[in-house]
Amino acid sequence: MVVKPAFxxxxxxxxxxxxxxKNLISLTYEDKENLQSDEMSFTLAALYEKKPFxxxxxxxxxxxxxxxxxxxxxxxxxxxNYLEKTTEVRATAVNFASRQKExxxxxxxxxxxxxxxxxIAEEEKLDYDVDAAAKEYTIISELQDxxxxxxxxxxxxxxxxxxxxxxxxxxxxxxxxxxxQEIKAxxxxxPSILTLKLNSLYSLEITDANRNVYDAVLLEWQDTKRGxxxxxxxxxxxxxxxxxxxxxxxxxxxxxxxxxxxxFSLQRGGITGSLETQGREFRVGQRFKIDELDGEWxxxxxxxxxxxxxxxxxxxFEG
Numbered sequence: 001m002v003v004k005p006a007f008x009x010x011x012x013x014x015x016x017x018x019x020x021x022k023n024l025i026s027l028t029y030e031d032k033e034n035l036q037s038d039e040m041s042f043t044l045a046a047l048y049e050k051k052p053f054x055x056x057x058x059x060x061x062x063x064x065x066x067x068x069x070x071x072x073x074x075x076x077x078x079x080x081n082y083l084e085k086t087t088e089v090r091a092t093a094v095n096f097a098s099r100q101k102e103x104x105x106x107x108x109x110x111x112x113x114x115x116x117x118x119x120i121a122e123e124e125k126l127d128y129d130v131d132a133a134a135k136e137y138t139i140i141s142e143l144q145d146x147x148x149x150x151x152x153x154x155x156x157x158x159x160x161x162x163x164x165x166x167x168x169x170x171x172x173x174x175x176x177x178x179x180x181q182e183i184k185a186x187x188x189x190x191p192s193i194l195t196l197k198l199n200s201l202y203s204l205e206i207t208d209a210n211r212n213v214y215d216a217v218l219l220e221w222q223d224t225k226r227g228x229x230x231x232x233x234x235x236x237x238x239x240x241x242x243x244x245x246x247x248x249x250x251x252x253x254x255x256x257x258x259x260x261x262x263x264f265s266l267q268r269g270g271i272t273g274s275l276e277t278q279g280r281e282f283r284v285g286q287r288f289k290i291d292e293l294d295g296e297w298x299x300x301x302x303x304x305x306x307x308x309x310x311x312x313x314x315x316x317f318e319g
């Protein structure tokens with residue numbers, strides 16, 4: 001039995017699915033990582049009246065009575081093509097009219113990554129969800145230099161070896177060292193490893209670049225008190241050393257944290273890829289494997305595409 005793809009869109013005035021479905025040309029949901037906001041868009045075969053910006057939309061995708069919540073979105077643009085008589089609506093998961101763009105300057109000292117995330121979540125009126133590693137990770141000193149809160153957090157995570165991203169009014173923090181569980185819209189956790197069948201994929205490409213060649217990181221910074229350039233080596237290798245200039249740390253312990261995170265990033269390997277398959281619930285950060293192939297990968301971005309020909313997803317991933 002063929003299961004028919006389905007969707008549901010709920011606006012502030014109620015369920016508008018039927019109103020949209022009768023003229024729907026295409027519907028797309030982009031699940032993204034880091035500084036990019038999740039986005040949904042749909043194109044209709046009609047010229048619709050303009051809705052006020054700020055309209056909230058709730059998107060669900062799936063099959064028949066089995067739909068999953070993609071997220072909550074705020075309408076940003078409505079574009080009408082008067083010759084083709086179509087209307088395109090684009091909405092983002094982050095309201096770009098909000099105060100999240102406000103830049104701040106401050107120093108975070110003798111704290112934990114969880115405490116920084118908690119404070120910023122309070123300022124932005126968001127929830128937060130951090131893993132055990134983030135709860136225990138000490139930040140000796142970190143400068144937020146005229147930077148908005150979310151870009152600062154994402155850069156901090158990248159620097160210290162964590163994956164930090166915002167989904168559905170929640171800031172998530174996951175250690176890149178561990179297998180990342182799927183983040184569902186209802187905050188429940190799915191099994192950490194998803195298995196896809198090779199024969200179910202419409203396409204699959206994997207590129208293996210030779211990045212896993214560094215066995216040490218050499219940090220260099222200017223010691224302003226002594227007026228000298230200092231170096232600190234992280235890792236025991238002597239063959240391939242990655243040289244990295246950093247701003248002056250508060251202590252050697254802070255420099256070691258930065259160096260260890262960079263070395264881990266370099267040694268993760270340069271495996272990247274993309275695949276297409278039948279539409280299903282699949283989230284950025286999902287760890288998965290493919291039967292008949294060795295290795296495990298993490299989804300970096302996912303595009304859900306729903307139209308008259310069916311429902312499919314395109315996934316970009318890394319190893």
